[in-house]
Amino acid sequence: MKTVDLSVNIGKLKLNNPILLASGTVGYGNEISDFIDLNILGGIITKSISLKPRKGNKPQRIVETSSGMLNAIGLANVGLEEFINEKVPFLAKYNVPIICNIAASSIEEYVECVKVLNDEETIKAFEINVSCPNVKDGGLQFGNNLSMVGKITEQVRSATNKTIIMKLSPNVSYIAEFAKVCKENGADAVSAINTLVGTAFNINTRKPKLSNIFGGLSGPAIKPIALAKVLEIHRNVDIPIIGVGGIMNWQDVIEFMIAGASAIQIGTLNFIDPTASLSILKGLNDYCIERNIESISQLTGSYILE
Amino acid sequence: MKTVDLSVNIGKLKLNNPILLASGTVGYGNEISDFIDLNILGGIITKSISLKPRKGNKPQRIVETSSGMLNAIGLANVGLEEFINEKVPFLAKYNVPIICNIAASSIEEYVECVKVLNDEETIKAFEINVSCPNVKDGGLQFGNNLSMVGKITEQVRSATNKTIIMKLSPNVSYIAEFAKVCKENGADAVSAINTLVGTAFNINTRKPKLSNIFGGLSGPAIKPIALAKVLEIHRNVDIPIIGVGGIMNWQDVIEFMIAGASAIQIGTLNFIDPTASLSILKGLNDYCIERNIESISQLTGSYILE
């Protein structure tokens, strides 16, 4: 049997394959390791970490919608200290790149997190979450503000030599402008997209179903939007893109790569099938073999627009 | 049996009930009149009309997605002249408010359309489409540009005394800013939302499935997003809102009204069930009776946020 080179590069970060598990949909890796060998993955992106632990939003945090779900977790996380003491050692046992996602409500907090984590060998890259829409005191504002995103990128860049991935919000007019600003300020890559702002009401109580009122929409419902954002970035900015949003099978992965993604993230799908990466890897391999594609990275941005 | 007052007002426009059929999903009313009596509707919004006929995009124009569909019709329409000569006379036979949706690629074109149509008695209001995402030479730019939307509103306002509804794009950071600018420039109401920009690729040919590359996403997939936009506008701007996006049943209509909509539009659903308004009307009526709601307009913005 022929072999396919599934490895891809995100800037200087080399991944064995393009499959990353998305932040917030895999915790810190321990629960999902009951289902799959983490070493088969391209990488794992940990739940957004903030300087101090965050309790997160009151229940209800989850609402199912047509082919999607709203979440308003509120960035519940164990905080930097416990992350380093309790979570990193577990991840260190694996031979898989760990990307640490960071959420913060000030530029200083981002920088401090990066500085503290910079010495952790296990952590190969940072994904900077400027876009989480469900935290009242941060997320939305940063992610929708071009100059803020530029500043955060710049400051974080000067704090580390590790790979920096800026995770972009889709809740903007032109996402490519944001990708451009990230590139100009030294980011190695961008992730697109985080969730879209949505809500749902209980028509009996007239209350929002989520305690936070607004939540982030994820799942297959948003795939066409995520693909459009990836394509928009790819056509306008020369920066590696990590595609994320509604990926449910290997066909979706190929579609994202064709549209411009160098790697992809699996999010909501982890909740439904934590072993999905296994069958996706097989599907990617077979697709490439059938078409004589030697290296999957050739697919990135290989769209034909007439 | 008790009766419920289902009528609602959009500025000075009085509708017998809150159900409008959305622009582009009902043509000019003739085909759908084979299925339902148009007179039971709150109103009909005609397919976007431009000064000259538009051929529209090449096939393929439609792609189904998870709980949604992408369309890139390209504003195919018969043009102002044929609209007045062939389409309006048909609609004039009915006793239902006709709202004429206008698309244009310059402010002057908007104004000219409104001026020409202003004398048509059948037309009770204008819905100004500044947001159609699939026309390269117009749509996207206008709808995402705050000052442009302000100017269009102002100019159209000065050309007519009829009700003006500005149809807003969801592909922006803060839709409420746009609603505010519409209000300040004299619009009577806003419609929210038009479709979201999306795309899809054929993984065998690597070509976009739509000839236009990008299309507009509609259907139940976008409902949570549309609801969030309606709520955002309602909490920030005092202007009547017509809710649209993913409505599939009467429960969805109630949800939109609770979130702030004075009336709603049925779009994609018309393709699947052109008689849907009938069962929706019944559902609205029953909901109000069960809860002793005398007038459905009381529901508008009746959310309880703790």
Place this chain on the structure above:
Amino acid sequence: MLIINSPVVELSEIQKGIFLQKIKSPEIANGILPGQFLNIKVSEGFTPLLRRPFSICDVEDDNIFLMFNIYGEGTRILACKHIGDMINILGPLGKGYNFEDEFDIAVIIAGGLGAAPFPYLARKLKDRKEIISFIGGRSKSEVIRYNIPNSLVATEDGSDGFKGNVVQLFENEIRNYFNKSIKVFGCGPNGMLKALSDSVKKLSSEDYNIKCEISTESAMACGFGICQGCPIQDANNPEHYHLICKDGPVFNINDVVL
């Protein structure tokens, strides 16, 4: 045009992978013509979201027949229906074949599942006209002969009948009918229709007395003219598209650009 729930009364697999569904629907049966189609809601909820268009395959008393293969989600659901299950039908839709004009010989040309509309057309024609049919497929398993009379077969790989495409076969055979007036009814993949168009043009230029109507396909949302989702280029006016669902799906082959 109406929307109606009608029960499945029989489901059979007429050959490997090709399903025939018999639905009792007097309302549709009485009003539909060959070449028209139905837009079917395959499930109760909104998954898949859109209806799926199917040609009317045949009509027998109060019953209608659909012929399909399992292509994707919608047809998979349809193939799993049990007897007694209700199917939500919107139709009859579009303009069918005109088979009442003047001609001596009816020629049916079907490629693959393009066979679907012809059992009904043949039923309508059979006591009144001579019928010659040409049925094509990539290989033997794709050739659908079901209730198409007097047929010759072409397969691309030669596993059944003539080796080559069905339009070639038609062109070879039709030379025997130079002095007859011929009406061709075509349905099949776009490639076949293009070849047919060229062939008909050529034959006409050679003074054959030949007319041709074809059934076309497109992605559709509504199926009845309100979404503008199904354009096909008008051959006579570059500024105009026909709508396949409303102006078609059957067109005179000279009226559209394939």
Place this chain on the structure above:
Amino acid sequence: MLIINSPVVELSEIQKGIFLQKIKSPEIANGILPGQFLNIKVSEGFTPLLRRPFSICDVEDDNIFLMFNIYGEGTRILACKHIGDMINILGPLGKGYNFEDEFDIAVIIAGGLGAAPFPYLARKLKDRKEIISFIGGRSKSEVIRYNIPNSLVATEDGSDGFKGNVVQLFENEIRNYFNKSIKVFGCGPNGMLKALSDSVKKLSSEDYNIKCEISTESAMACGFGICQGCPIQDANNPEHYHLICKDGPVFNINDVVL
């Protein structure tokens, strides 16, 4: 924890609207404890998108039982499964009831479908402990007695047994057991659990020897701790939420804020 496809071997409606599904799944049957739950993918595709959590209702040899009513889309699909259909199960999940600690009398308190976990718990307890059960519902039709031993019934409308809520009934009856050590196992709507919490506090303050574990519910996405979607307030630390799916669904009633 594993993901497995297991066949439905029996489906019955044990009373109007209450379904019992027997699934042959030795892998799950051998590893699951009362009060744990399973996260079920009710359809093949992704509609509905998320799995649906169900308590383990009972275990018999290699078979497991689920008990449910038709609530929405997911349970409607589940109720329509035929014998032989495969169910995709993720589990066993969460922490179940601790029934091996010291106590004299096991008290089961179930409200409505809160009865679901108790056939299995009762099976595990039956030869070792005295069991008294209290079953509540709004009216007679909502009372689910299925395989819950030694039960007294309360209905809000008085149509069956004691008129009032099941916690009141429990409180009245338990007064007969002052000098016994009691362990209460509760499951039901949040209102019932709140009342139970108050009742247990009151009885404790009156020096009853009483412990209580309850099974809680929440919307869930993953069911195994990776989404953080199912918080419940820690009673001892205002800065901390437990996760119902992982730290629960069974909690000591004093450890959570209902």
